[in-house]
Amino acid sequence: MAAESVQVVFVDAETEAEFARTELAPGQLPDSFEHETRLDLGGKAWAVVRADPPDAAQFLRSGRLVLTLRRIEPVDPQEMAYSLPTIFDPLPATEDAAGPGEHFVIHEDDWRQAEMVSRQLAGQVEAEMRAIREVFEQHSRVIGEGASSVRVFDRIHLRRTPAAPISTEVSRRRLWELLPVVGRPYAGVRFPDGPGRVAGSFAIDSDPLVVYGQAQGDLVTTLCLAPSPDAAAESAAGLEQAMREFDLLLADWCSGRLLDASAIGAFVNPA
Structure with a gap:
């Protein structure tokens, strides 16, 4: 009872x-x-x-x-800190990842943080860059000193443009020809806890810079970089040629910089 x-x-x-x-x-x-x-x-x-x-x-x-x-202790919004000044929203759709091959795994927050954009879209990109620079100037601080110091942000800018960063025809086949590829290309791109791979995704290991993105058939729609401090000069040369051939700029979102082909070497191999 x-x-x-x-x-x-x-x-x-x-x-x-x-x-x-x-x-x-x-x-x-x-x-x-x-x-x-x-x-x-x-x-x-x-x-x-x-x-x-x-x-x-x-x-x-x-x-x-x-x-x-x-x-449950309430959190003071002024005490919240982000490690990045910006992320892209929304994330891409995913698809079934069945089949052979290793996937390039990238954290959701790192998606499209360094990407190629068509020069015709520079105006849209600069508008987003201004918002990111404002986050740096008015909503960030440095914690720690010397080599252990780190910059944190009390606000994060959500980017929604450009939704389609490449407005010209970029051939994935031609991109493969320009970049030195180490081993077999990845089977695609995955997020750590995602149910599948990013729809239409590709990634290539380019000694050891990773070039990744999305494509529809041979037509590249998103082209991004996951830089490495050990990237080889050949990768920079191939990227520079691709940027000139397809009239692309590099949006380095987390630093608020828009770079042309002549600056790609310093981005890939910082001093």
């Missing part, structure tokens, strides 16, 4: 000590605490870490429920 009321005991997860108890009607309690549950007690937010017993059938039968709670 179900109890008419349930005695609820509240325990602090930090101290394991009881800090309150009350009587509640069955209708005031959820059917189960197996999923994440939050409670408001005295104007303070708490997360249920453990419920004993965890479901209504048991605690209504016994008339007793012990909830172990952890206080």
Whole structure:
């Protein structure tokens, strides 16, 4: 027979000590605490870490429920810090990754952080760059000193343009001819926790700079770089030729720079 009321005991997860108890009607309690549950007690937010017993059938039968709670501390927005000044939103669609071959794995936040754009889109790119420079100038600070110092940001700029960064015809086959490819091309691009690969994606290991993006058949629609401090000069030369041949610029979003072909060598092989 179900109890008419349930005695609820509240325990602090930090101290394991009881800090309150009350009587509640069955209708005031959820059917189960197996999923994440939050409670408001005295104007303070708490997360249920453990419920004993965890479901209504048991605690209504016994008339007793012990909830172990952890206080949810509010976060001051001024204390929030990001490691990047900008990310692209939205992320690309994914598709089934079945089939042989290794995929190039990149974190979602790193998608399209250094990418080629058609020169005709320079106006759109510069508008986004101005917003990123504002984040650097007004919403960043340096933590630490010397070689261990790091810049953090209290605001992040979400880029939504250019949605289609390449407006001219760029041949993936020709790109393969220009870049030194180490081993077999990757089977595509994946995010660490994603269900599949990025739709229409490709990636090539270019000693050891990785050139990746998306294509429709032979037509490249997105062309990005994952730079390495050990990238070989041959990679820079191939990229420079590709940029000149297809009239492309490099948007280095996280530094707020738009570079032409003459600067690609310094980007790929920084001093």
